[in-house]
Amino acid sequence: MKLLVLTFILLTAVFIHSINSQQYVVGCYFTNWAQHRHGLGKFLPSHIDPSLCTHLYYAFANVDLANRSPSPFEVNDVKPSPSTAPVIVNDVAKPAVNGRLNGQLKPPIKQPPPMSMYEQFNALKNKNPQMKTLLSLGGASVNSTQFRNAFEPEKTRREFIRNTIKYLRTYKFDGLDLDWEFPETEADRRIFSTLVHDYRLEFQNEAFLTDRPRLLLTAAVAAYRPKIEAGYDVRDVCQYLDYINLMAYDYHGSWNTHIGFNSPLYPRSSEKGDKRLLNQQATVDTWIESGCPGSKLVLGLGTYGRTFELKQKKNADTKPYGASKGAGQAGNFTASKGFLSYYEICDLIKKQKWHTEYDKEQQVPYAYKEGQWVSYDNQESIEKKCHYVASKRLAGAMIWSLDFDDFNGAFCAQGKYPLLTRVKRTLDSLQGPTTPIRIHKTTQATTANCGYSYNYSFFLLSINYIFPIFIYHFI
Ligand SMILES: *[C@@H]1O[C@H](CO)[C@@H](O)[C@H](O)[C@H]1NC(C)=O
């Protein structure tokens, strides 16, 4: 009898352990301006595949100082507009002739009720109820002055935070992602710590008072060591944030006088001094050494490339640190000099026969032709980086951004979302059922005053250990 009970207990323990084994985070950034690209570049919430993401970020909301609240950048963020109705692919594929489709009378198109982009975005949770949606506040077009004005004076800050909660709840987001690019002075560092702390506290209070799941709090942060040291009290902010999204790209770009990789995993053996900090490994090490738990770090991956024009067209040095004249040509869809989406790069490689190489030392590909040079990521480099995420026991990976991947599958001949799919598959495959129970992590969350985690870990503890011992002794 005792043997039977023991077996039962062991089985229960194994079962509970596997329930507790955590899924890797796959964060996906949606950008509300990619709707303005033409043709196959146009990106709407209906293009998102919710089965590929655990966390979905809406970039960006503005900092509205007058109203002390987040506010929309795009009119259709909050107002339904016909131009953002989900794309009806079949209708596009088969153009109607004189109102007739293949000789038959064209059936009336059933228009879904018009929805704003926020509504469409958050409705994706119906297809993946586990997925969390967060609103990203700020981004490159909101300057530090705006963040300082909104969050330095205590009264303004408190009001802004209260209005943020209203805003997130009204539009059905599950959390907030702070995208201040970047806190850089000592005063900024204090403001950032305070605002992270206050947001977390208010989110907890609101959850307690309204009996709702607590709103999540994340931040997208700098990757370069001197910027990290200047901008963040790492230990403090990591304690109060749920996840820290490392913007582990843009290490080199057309602002340099030489060519270089956008997002290398490792340094080059030839690099010295601060140049050795320009890679993802250095970023992750800096955050961990500064006191951030690796289990909260999410490694950012770029689904785009940075482009350059080589100084010499003939016999150019095409290896990193070769001479550059500036930004490479704009893409046909993204239409900005200096960078290209992954699908545009695929197009150049396939149609224009760009020459490709893979740098084993830094684990990234690059491509070039006739004086144009691009550093980017492909399925191989993305997979390597996901293995790195697992080896460092990080929380997971995120991509910037959904609209730069080959989301239609029209350019790379690798199916839809080749890069994001590789992230998801690789991280899922590294999710062994034997993942050890992370009691340590959940108890750590207790110090951040998180009632939910505390109860949950106590529940697990009791089911796993106390309850079985109890049964065992009484049978
Ligand atoms: C910051 O942005 C605001 C609003 O766009 C603008 O009015 C202001 O001039 C900017 N300040 C700086 C220092 O760039």
Ligand SMILES: *[C@@H]1O[C@H](CO)[C@@H](O)[C@H](O)[C@H]1NC(C)=O
């Ligand atoms: C843009 O399209 C044209 C014509 O289709 C092509 O020749 C050119 O290489 C493309 N440029 C880029 C950067 O994709």
